[in-house]
Amino acid sequence: MSTEKQLYTISVYTENNIGLLNRISAIFQRRHINIESLNISPSEIDNVSRFTIVVNMIEVDVKKIIGQIEKQVEVIKAYYHTLDQVIYQISGLFKVKSELLFEEPQIQNIIKNSHARIVTVNTDFFVLEKSGKKEEIAELHEQLSVYGIMQYTRSGLIAVTKDEMRISELLETYNN
């Protein structure tokens, strides 16, 4: 078992009930663990939510956290993975002044080379969307910063595992 601190994604399948976010985040708070990113969305199963939580921890502590999470009544199952065991994406949005599109020819090259997508353009600003690894979004941020960014935001990490998780089968056993 790894004794080095590293980034882990914790995937938690839960009932879609009010208050669960509180319960799950309290587990991290009690142990003084900073959550690097958190995303909650519907999962592949109806009425089942999926939390994707990124933490920087040692594996033995991740396992203890998983135990505490699974202990919550409305949690179906929790898993943890290193980043190389998952396929993940982060999405960033950049709001930039429209005039730069015409006055700074380099901007168009940056958009093209970064494979970013223009979401909307109006007379005052345009919005770029870039999905990818954290470093790719950071790189785009660095390049655009030179020209000025009006607004910037980045999503939490979302991930699917390379391995199958067989949650539907697990739920079947709960039903029987």
Place this chain on the structure above:
Amino acid sequence: METQTIKNEQNTTTVTERISGSEAIVRCLIAEDTKIIYGYPGGAIMPVYDELFKYQDKIHHVLTRHEQGATHSAQGFARISGKVGVCIATSGPGATNLITGIADAQIDSTPMVCITGQVFSHLLGSDAFQETDIVGISTPVTKWNCQVTKASDIPAAIAKAFYIAKSGRPGPVLIDITKDAQLDEFDFSYEKCTRVRSYNPVPKTEISSVEEAAKLINAAKKPLVVWGQGVILSEAEEAFKAVIEKAGIPSAWTILGASAIPTSHPLNVGMVGMHGNYAPNVLTNDCDVLIAIGMRFDDRVTGKLDTYATQAKVIHFEIDPAEIDKNVKTDVAVLGDAKASLELLLPLLNENSHPEWRQKFADLYAIEYEKVIKDDIHPTKEGLTMGEVLHQINVQSKGNAAIVSDVGQHQMIACRYAEFNKTKSNITSGGLGTMGFGLPAAIGAKMAAPDREVVSISGDGGYQMTIQELGTIFQQKAAVKVVVLNNDFLGMVRQWQQLFFDKRYASTEMVNPNFVAIAEGYYIKARKVTKREDLADAVKEMMESKEAYFLEVCVEKEGNVFPMIPTGASVSDVRLE
């Protein structure tokens, strides 16, 4: 009252009646076989109280003098009966006053259902009068909680609450119900909850892990069992006794495991932990196989983890998977209900008796007796000791009383010296260490088991934290025997100050009131003992009383509890003086 019959899809018939949410709450409690509830009324729960008034022939409501008292009484009720304790409070301060008892129940795995009133749903989040976010506040200290804002959601929420509170590893559950949900009418029907998707209360026991455990136990030369409350909660006492008797294993208990087997059982080698017995603490670091059953390796039990039983193979019988490897790394984890697991283990064990290994416990007990126990229970010096009071209670009760202790020196003395013949007889606040627990918990215990002798033992500090519950004792005619061991100090803190803070007794000395007058003010028979020659007679008088009785015993001011493992020390570094 309008009644209608609905045929559902499975063609079964459910009789429904149109009733209010508050009546539904009471009807749900009755359906869950609740006969006693502890609580305190207020604005946001008044519709429920109105229904309780109508249903008082079915449910007895106990008006405690503070909501904290209601939770501790519900805990005492649950701990002695094995049933779910129920308490009820209004919104805001009523609800927040429950929190200490809920946290206590959570860490000590006590099944409890708390119902709180809440402001009207349209006022939620508006800082309305007596509004608090009790669901948010109670989240870290409940097994489960929820807020109900619609009358029709009440039955399912209460059914789920009872199921979750009592199943698997038990715990407290809170349901917060808005006033409009209490007042609105709906078509009521009730169905008990038997499963919750996503909740697996008892993990399946793998027979291979039981076989592995049996192999290790059969090969062990120096096995030691440490059992906890899990044995009592799963009603595994008989299976547990059969296992240790067949394999001849000396067995020690955590504070909440006390009374699962009789104190006098030859394989019962005493308590482990900070103020536990000498032999099981020292020999934890000598055993070759440590068998933990229904216990959670609390830091008060293990002392310094780096040196805790590192030489031993560790087997952990446990219902809660999150406890496995949480504090102590196990070699074999047997998940599941303790009773079921131990019944599977029994036929796989070889008969054994380990005479030489058991002699080691006897030898160390002899040392502890000479250095500590003899002077504690048969003192020759002038001041009364807490140990001799316990000894007198043992003499009078013949080991049949339930002992409910508060928190502090007297608690450790009570747990060390109280003799138990019956299970579920040691009721104390283990994990949270809640001063003020004892007196109200004793009320709940006595009401759950009126035929049993219930003796509450408190110190002068903890007693005053919930002293107002004498009013509940008086009003309910609960024949609790209340003993206060008065040393005019917050004794345990003072002991630490003496040992680790160069006797700087910062804010631990108490100037106490006339406790006898206070008890008598509540019309409770009372007596104060200051001399050894009066002690036996006073305890006898107390135990023979058919009514509640208060006994204050003035004990030596600076008596200490030994043995002791200082915080951060190894269990084998236990101090005898």
